[in-house]
Amino acid sequence: MFDHNSIRWRFRIITRKARAGSRCLTVGESRVTNEFPADPSSSNRPTRIDTPVVADVIDVVAEFAIPKSAVWELLLESQTYPRVFPGIGACEPLESSDGHMMMRLRVGTADLGIRTHSVRMVVGRIRDGFELQCPTLGSFASVRITGDEQHTKIVATFFAANRVHPAVAGMSNATVTEWARAGLGRVADLVRGAHTSVVVNGENSPLRRHAEVTRQIMTAGVAVTYRLDRGVRQLRRLAEWGFNLAGGYAAAAAFAPERTALVDAEGVRTFAEMHDRTHALAAAMHAAGLAAGDAIGLLARNHRGMVEIMVAAGKLGVDVALLNTGLPARRIEEVVQRDKLSALFIDAEFDHLVQYLHADIARYASDIRPGGFGPVGVDELIARGHRTFPKPTHPGKLVVLTSGTSGTPKGARRPHPKGFGTVAALLSRIPLRTDDTMLIPAPLFHTWGLAALQMSTALRATVVLPSQFDAEECLRLIAEYKVTTFIAVPIMVHRILELPVHIRERYDTSSLKVVASCGAPLAANTVLRFMDDYGDILYNVYGSTEVSWATVADPKDLRAAPTTAGRPPLGTRVAVLGTDHKPLPVGATGHIYVGNHMLFDGYVNSAPPNEADGMLDTGDLGFLDASGKLFIDGRDDEMIISGGENVFPRPVEEALAYLPQVSEVAVVGVPDQEFGQRLAAFVVKREGSGLDSDMVRSYIKHRLSRFSVPRDVTFLNALPRGETGKILKRLLIGPDATDPPVIRSVAPGSP
Known part of the structure; x- marks a missing residue:
């Protein structure tokens, strides 16, 4: 030094x-x-x-x-x-x-x-x-x-x-x-080794942060000043139920009771209906024996019933474990036992996953069952006419599962938003506005879909909620409802671009102002293609269940540097630290730590991630550039050491994604007797392309280091993906011994 x-x-x-x-x-x-x-x-x-x-x-x-x-x-x-x-x-x-x-x-x-x-x-x-x-x-x-x-x-x-x-x-x-x-x-x-890799957006300046929060919520129209009576009613509802889903729907109902809150395959719900129905549902849950401090499981697709259950449980003080619809039966059983769930709300298509659970666990239908068969559903509970229940000291929390379809999932307790600062943070980087129409095909059991739903209530936005993603159906919904904000995960952006041009041209998407993607890296080629076709409306959000948001790349960031994860929103601190938990120099790769007021409240039954100076380790490696933009190199467990060199899969994936013959690609590390580890590439070719293994290796050889050349190149019809569309790389190199490999055959219109 x-x-x-x-x-x-x-x-x-x-x-x-x-x-x-x-x-x-x-x-x-x-x-x-x-x-x-x-x-x-x-x-x-x-x-x-x-x-x-x-x-x-x-x-x-x-x-x-x-x-x-x-x-x-x-x-x-x-x-x-x-x-x-x-x-x-x-x-x-x-x-x-x-x-x-x-x-x-x-x-x-x-x-x-x-x-x-x-x-x-x-x-x-x-x-x-x-x-x-x-x-x-x-x-x-x-x-x-x-x-x-x-x-x-x-x-x-x-x-x-x-x-x-x-x-x-x-x-x-x-x-x-x-x-x-x-x-x-x-x-x-x-x-x-200068300690310069720290970037802060107002986190260390309370006065500046509060002033910016006020400016953001006033600009977006979250706080009402021109109708004092409605503004007072909003604040009263928020004071009564808190800054959560329950408080959001209650406050929106006080301001615009007849405005459409939610649209799904079953029809329309207004904000007043959402508030009244969830109140009655909370009372029915209480009458059925649920009480503050209990926990229930929710296994459902996106629809009104799922939203009403989350809101009602929050009002009653009951925690909700949001179960990933891709979990096998034995993993669900483990979560039920570990989290001591008192009841389950389930869509009909998942009944078989819980049929062997203990009979003492109450079961309710979260969806509408044809002919009224099956367990009691949401509508029946509401129809019982219960209206009162004890108000809890603390509202119920939402528990998001962080793992994929192999290994016991970790349950992360999501905190309730901390006042208007939570809304203002994302508004400082994404220009959302009140009365927008928001399309959310991203699963609500996923942190990003859930965060968008929470934001929608503060903005009094109309949410269009398809049960599953289909690329062409999304375009149809955008055109039909004049959607202004599209909440996506990267595979959805990719699938839309994969549609034939003549199909995409059928639908008028000119109403779109924001396409916000989160959950996995966006390939540079996908970023540029999407903005070239649909305009500079793409926002890349980087975060996790544990830290909520970390950074947001707006269209200007992405035009200049398509692989960037962007800059921290208001009230957020991001640092790249070394093994000694001290900041590294700008440009150096290290562990990414994030601090904000929405860090999670801990796992249900696991040790928390590493902490340093009030920030949590995201588990990712990356660097900050000279202008304060964050770049992600990959997960810390994805980096391999080949011949003494640190090698990341992502640059190889980025390079191969530019090849016109490649539809999708995943690169992983595998053991190697000579070099310790080496890279292996799994490629989905476009139909009719003549790409072979030697062409792939030669292409990477002339663009990256020799250690980045994948020795193994395997061509697949599809990559294994979870329910959120994230590639499950562990299934490519050898599944968990207790779980059979599941390679989902992914149709062009689904994630």
């Missing part, structure tokens, strides 16, 4: 006209610390002359008290550039040309335009420098590095930089120089 205060900068700006007969103008030279002083009149500020536009040639000289060899290795690595230099969204290796490394550079902004350039890196013979050449633009950067194991000097020359980045043309020489100087400083930080 090197002392932060020992880093000193020496830079000079030299501008020259690249024309015959032009004079060379030398503009100032000074020695400064690594940051500008706060006082602009300080004598320590470097002397410089700002020119209206950037010159053709700019030289920047920087010196650091760090080893030359470490700087050299970082500057030769293509991934260094988008991590430490703002404005570079991606730098992808390409097939080498004439023995020199080729890269595809993605630069620009959504407002000014995005450009991609092919750049050749030519390394000097004595390895004292290199050039980044872009012949098609007539632009290049020359970098010379000298020094030893204690000191490094870098001389960088930029020629025709304004041709590379659309923003540079209107900048001054000093601005471009400072950009280079700051980026090189971050390279030095990587060598020194």
